[in-house]
Amino acid sequence: MSKKRMHNKVKKKLFGLFTGEWFAALMFAVLWVLYLYLLEGFEVYLTSAPSLYAFVMLEWILLQGGFYWFLKWRQVRNKSSSNLPDHQLRLFAFFKKSNMFLIAIGMLVLIYQCYVFAADFYWFLFLFSFAVIEHINYYHIRLSYMSVEEIKELLGQKGLRRSLLAKELKKYHGRLKGKRGAS
Template structure:
C-alpha cells in the first residue's frame, strides 16, 4: 500500500513538473517555428493566461513534492501548518489573478482580438487547474479512480482542499 502511494505521488509530482516544462517548450517552439502563431501566443492576455497556468501547475508540483517527501518518511498526515499557510496564500493570490483575468476576458470579448479564443482556452485551463487543486478533484487518471468517482456519485474535495479546510478551522 505505502509503495503504491509513493509511486502515485512520484507520478503526480513529476507529471505536473513535466507539464510545466513541456508547455513552456512547446509555447516557445511554436513562436519560433510557426509565424501564424505569433499573434496568438505573444499577446499580453495570452501571456498572462499562460503565466497563470504555469504558476498554478508549479503549485501542484510543489504540493505533490511535499507529500512525496512526507510519504518517504512514512508520514501520511496533513502538511505542517507553515506549508499549508503557503498554499492558503497561493489560493488567495490565484483568486486575485483569476479576477484580473476575468477583466481581461471581458475586455477581450468586447474588443474581439484575433487571440480571443486562444486566451479563453488557456485561461479556462488555468481556472480548472486552480479548482482541481484548491476545491474539487477533477482529474481521474486510472480505471480504478473513475470507478471510485462513479461509486461516490460525484466529485469530492481535493486532497489539498481537505488539508486547507482542516488547517483554517
C-alpha cells in the first residue's frame, strides 16, 4: 500500500473515531432528554442525583476520548509527529487524574446505592460501569476492537494491549522523570 493511501486510511479512521465519540456523547444527551419528556415513569431513573452523576461522568469521558482522537486526526492531517506534544499530554494526564477522582466518588455513590438499593440502582450501575470501561479503554487497556482485522489481531496476540493514549502518557511521564533526574 502506498504512503499516501495509508495516510488517507489512517486519517479516515481517526476522523471516524473522534466524530463517533462526539456523536455518541451528543446522542446520549438527546436521548436522555427525549426519554425524560416522552416516556412516563423514567423520571425516577433519569433525574436522581446518582444517575445524573454517572451520566455526566460518562459524557465527560466520551468527550475526552473524542478530543484525543481529534488531536490525533489533526496531527495526521497536518503530517506532524505521531505523538501529542507535551502540553496536550499534560492536559490528558489531568483528565486521567480527574477521572480517577470522579470514579472514587462514584464508588462511594455505588456503596450508598447498594445500601439503600434505590429504584435507579441498576441504571446507575450500568452508567457508572460504562463510564469506568470507557476510562479504562482510553487511559489503560484498549478494549474496543471494531474491524475484522482488529479482532483477528486481538485473537492472535497474547493478552490485551495498552491503549494508544496510555502509551503516550507513559512516555510523557518518563520524559518528566528524566528532566527531574537531570536537575
